[in-house]
Amino acid sequence: MALYRRIPGAIAVITLTNPPVNALSCTVREAIYETVKRATADQEVKAIVLCGANGKFCGGADIKEFSREMRGPPLVPMIDMIEESEKPVVAVIEGVAFGGGLELALGCHYRIAHSGAQVGLTEVTLGLLPAAGGTQRLPRLIGVPAALDIITTGRHVSAQEAVRLGIVDKVTDSSAMEEAIEFAKTVAGEPMGPRRLSLWTAACPEDLDSLLEGALVRIRQRSRGALAPVACVQAVRAAASLPFAQGMKKEQELMAYLFTSGQARAMQYCFFTQRAAARWTTPSGASWENTKARPVRQAAVIGLGTMGKGIAVSLSRAGIPVIAVETEQKRLKAGRKAVNSMLTRESQKRGLAEAHLGSISFTLDLRKLRDTDLVIEAVFEDMALKKQIFSKLSSVCRPDALLCTNTSGLNIDEIASAASRPELVVGTHFFAPAHVMKLLEVVCGPRTSPVAVATAMQLAKRLEKIGVVVGNCSGFVGNRMMRPYTEQAYYLLEEGARPEEVDLVLEEFGFAMGIFRVMDLSGLDVGWRSRKELGLTGPKLPPGTEARSRGGKRYSPLPDILCESGRLGQKTGRGWYLYEKERVATPDPWLQSFLEDYRSRFGIQSRRVGQDEILERCLYSLINEGFRILQEGIAASPEDIDVIYVSGYGWPRHRGGPMFYAWMVGLPKVLDKLEHYHRTHPDIPNLAPSSMLRKLVARGSPPVHQWRALIQQHSSQL
Numbered sequence: 001m002a003l004y005r006r007i008p009g010a011i012a013v014i015t016l017t018n019p020p021v022n023a024l025s026c027t028v029r030e031a032i033y034e035t036v037k038r039a040t041a042d043q044e045v046k047a048i049v050l051c052g053a054n055g056k057f058c059g060g061a062d063i064k065e066f067s068r069e070m071r072g073p074p075l076v077p078m079i080d081m082i083e084e085s086e087k088p089v090v091a092v093i094e095g096v097a098f099g100g101g102l103e104l105a106l107g108c109h110y111r112i113a114h115s116g117a118q119v120g121l122t123e124v125t126l127g128l129l130p131a132a133g134g135t136q137r138l139p140r141l142i143g144v145p146a147a148l149d150i151i152t153t154g155r156h157v158s159a160q161e162a163v164r165l166g167i168v169d170k171v172t173d174s175s176a177m178e179e180a181i182e183f184a185k186t187v188a189g190e191p192m193g194p195r196r197l198s199l200w201t202a203a204c205p206e207d208l209d210s211l212l213e214g215a216l217v218r219i220r221q222r223s224r225g226a227l228a229p230v231a232c233v234q235a236v237r238a239a240a241s242l243p244f245a246q247g248m249k250k251e252q253e254l255m256a257y258l259f260t261s262g263q264a265r266a267m268q269y270c271f272f273t274q275r276a277a278a279r280w281t282t283p284s285g286a287s288w289e290n291t292k293a294r295p296v297r298q299a300a301v302i303g304l305g306t307m308g309k310g311i312a313v314s315l316s317r318a319g320i321p322v323i324a325v326e327t328e329q330k331r332l333k334a335g336r337k338a339v340n341s342m343l344t345r346e347s348q349k350r351g352l353a354e355a356h357l358g359s360i361s362f363t364l365d366l367r368k369l370r371d372t373d374l375v376i377e378a379v380f381e382d383m384a385l386k387k388q389i390f391s392k393l394s395s396v397c398r399p400d401a402l403l404c405t406n407t408s409g410l411n412i413d414e415i416a417s418a419a420s421r422p423e424l425v426v427g428t429h430f431f432a433p434a435h436v437m438k439l440l441e442v443v444c445g446p447r448t449s450p451v452a453v454a455t456a457m458q459l460a461k462r463l464e465k466i467g468v469v470v471g472n473c474s475g476f477v478g479n480r481m482m483r484p485y486t487e488q489a490y491y492l493l494e495e496g497a498r499p500e501e502v503d504l505v506l507e508e509f510g511f512a513m514g515i516f517r518v519m520d521l522s523g524l525d526v527g528w529r530s531r532k533e534l535g536l537t538g539p540k541l542p543p544g545t546e547a548r549s550r551g552g553k554r555y556s557p558l559p560d561i562l563c564e565s566g567r568l569g570q571k572t573g574r575g576w577y578l579y580e581k582e583r584v585a586t587p588d589p590w591l592q593s594f595l596e597d598y599r600s601r602f603g604i605q606s607r608r609v610g611q612d613e614i615l616e617r618c619l620y621s622l623i624n625e626g627f628r629i630l631q632e633g634i635a636a637s638p639e640d641i642d643v644i645y646v647s648g649y650g651w652p653r654h655r656g657g658p659m660f661y662a663w664m665v666g667l668p669k670v671l672d673k674l675e676h677y678h679r680t681h682p683d684i685p686n687l688a689p690s691s692m693l694r695k696l697v698a699r700g701s702p703p704v705h706q707w708r709a710l711i712q713q714h715s716s717q718l
């Protein structure tokens with residue numbers, strides 16, 4: 001709702017009240033209409049102040065209403081009504097003014113912000129565009145180039161930048177409300193015509209076409225295939241070239257097209273699932289609601305390799321004092337230097353005083369950890385080494401200290417077996433670079449206690465990461481699903497495709513990089529090392545093993561052969577591609593003839609592999625593994641799998657995540673295709689459709705949010 005009150009000085013104050021973010025629900029819109037009409041009709045009122053309850057102006061339109069039938073007054077005429085008011089309307093921007101919230105403020109005649117506030121036209125992140133006049137008013141207010149950037153990225157703009165750009169008229173460190181009331185008194189009675197943005201002309205550079213073309217190029221690089229940012233560019237073009245009323249018409253047309261699109265649905269699904277992941281539960285009845293996290297006042301990181309350094313920086317950035325431990329003086333020195341320079345860059349970038357960062361001390365002595373609340377072990381992926389460390393930690397740490405292991409796939413329970421308190425051992429799978437990537441898989445072993453899960457999830461929140469609780473199995477959720485995906489990519493090469501063909505299809509789908517470019521970037525030796533450890537290649541491989549088969553299943557030795565010949569990816573200048581200029585991947589003629597030799601050596605008839613087959617075999621095999629994960633209870637819900645893929649594996653947000661995508665494609669189609677590919681490749685068992693997929697199809701392919709109820713009938717590893 002919106003509360004109305006009169007205060008001395010002939011001011012009407014209208015307060016949006018719809019916790020937690022004062023979203024513009026049907027009721028709120030109705031109340032704004034009513035209260036603004038009341039204020040404009042009241043002879044005693046000379047100016048109106050519009051603010052939000054609980055220190056937040058407005059989080060925009062109510063996203064929950066998008067999936068229901070539209071009720072109540074629409075936003076556009078409501079904002080027009082405010083702009084047309086003869087009495088000045090001053091918006092008080094505290095906390096946030098996002099999406100429709102900022103559009104509402106743009107309809108006001110003045111905007112006063114608190115210094116901690118943020119504004120933004122965030123609709124594009126929900127697959128939409130600012131269709132309450134935002135695409136037309138913002139370019140008129142701050143010029144086309146700056147508006148184009150804000151509208152197409154949906155980025156959050158600080159109050160300081162907002163005043164610099166002219167989005168707000170004033171920023172204050174003290175009470176924005178008091179400031180606005182005093183200001184409103186000074187402008188009461190003035191004519192408001194010059195303050196109506198709809199009457200302004202957008203300042204536009206001469207080379208408008210090249211500005212817009214440049215924006216489209218950036219959009220294609222950032223989110224290929226996404227409709228909303230492209231529509232945003234078209235709307236801004238209208239603001240630059242058409243009168244306001246015609247621009248608004250264009251904005252509405254574009255919105256109508258986006259509003260019902262699958263992409264908008266997918267991105268709104270991502271918004272809600274990301275928040276739902278924090279509300280973890282386990283079948284034992286433990287949950288975020290009934291389990292209290294332990295406070296973490298001091299943390300430690302063991303190992304200052306790539307991951308350890310990023311984790312230490314993340315902790316420090318969250319204001320948690322850290323003790324960083326290494327085994328050798330040389331490594332400690334190098335780690336300290338790297339961490340300190342990362343922190344300096346961080347604080348410069350964020351304009352943070354050092355006081356905001358938790359202190360980091362460096363030591364070779366594990367005994368210094370006796371008072372830490374939480375330890376994150378981040379050494380190499382070596383089970384024996386990890387167990388040794390956990391055994392030592394058990395004797396030096398406090399009995400209630402939480403012991404976390406940063407592993408990308410090792411058995412948490414086996415690591416826990418080396419600790420005297422296995423219930424306090426939990427997996428924290430960070431993603432590289434750990435101070436940048438948002439995802440944290442919180443891995444729950446069979447003996448991990450609810451308190452350990454709650455504390456790790458709370459830590460994720462403090463680190464501004466998205467924590468997702470997963471069960472214990474090789475590769476957990478994310479990496480386990482990657483395996484069949486990468487394997488299919490190798491098989492496609494064996495059968496006749498080229499790396500650049502596979503990558504192009506995946507990039508057209510929306511991944512920033514195809515799988516072969518990703519492997520070249522992270523280093524082919526990463527997978528090689530783990531295949532050697534698993535005895536799939538290298539010295540542990542039993543003599544006489546067939547080159548293209550392991551345990552009766554198809555195996556591709558292609559990546560092993562590349563590694564053996566020193567092609568480890570970007571770092572060696574060649575991998576699946578050639579890198580003559582640093583980081584620029586070019587197709588390598590050598591690889592082409594190598595693949596031809598390989599095929600003829602193994603008698604493989606090369607064929608032209610179509611784009612559909614590339615996409616289906618890569619994605620459906622990954623999705624099929626997702627269904628198996630659900631069936632085994634390694635993930636609590638399909639939504640959790642989707643959050644993992646969107647926030648940690650570059651799955652395009654406008655495709656919602658693999659499980660959501662499967663549902664959008666149609667589960668019967670996915671099943672049908674998997675059956676077909678399994679029939680034609682019976683030696684690839686993971687193409688056999690999972691029973692969970694079959695079950696969902698048999699039940700009429702219910703929407704994703706209903707799968708959880710079906711999954712609960714199965715076993716759970718959580």
Ligand SMILES: CCC/C=C/C(=O)SCCNC(=O)CCNC(=O)[C@H](O)C(C)(C)COP(=O)([O-])OP(=O)([O-])OC[C@H]1O[C@@H](n2cnc3c(N)ncnc32)[C@H](O)[C@@H]1OP(=O)([O-])[O-]
Nearest residue numbers: 020021023059060061062063064098099100122131132275
């Ligand atoms: C019509 C065309 C023009 C206009 C279009 C638009 O405005 S499109 C909209 C453009 N607006 C945006 O894009 C802004 C989207 N919102 C945000 O970015 C953040 O929520 C925040 C920065 C406002 C607050 O962050 P924070 O970390 O403090 O809190 P939190 O994120 O955890 O959220 C708390 C709870 O509020 C819920 N909820 C939040 N917003 C909305 C909403 N608009 N609606 C409904 N619900 C919303 C959220 O789901 C969560 O519910 P839960 O899980 O507790 O049941």
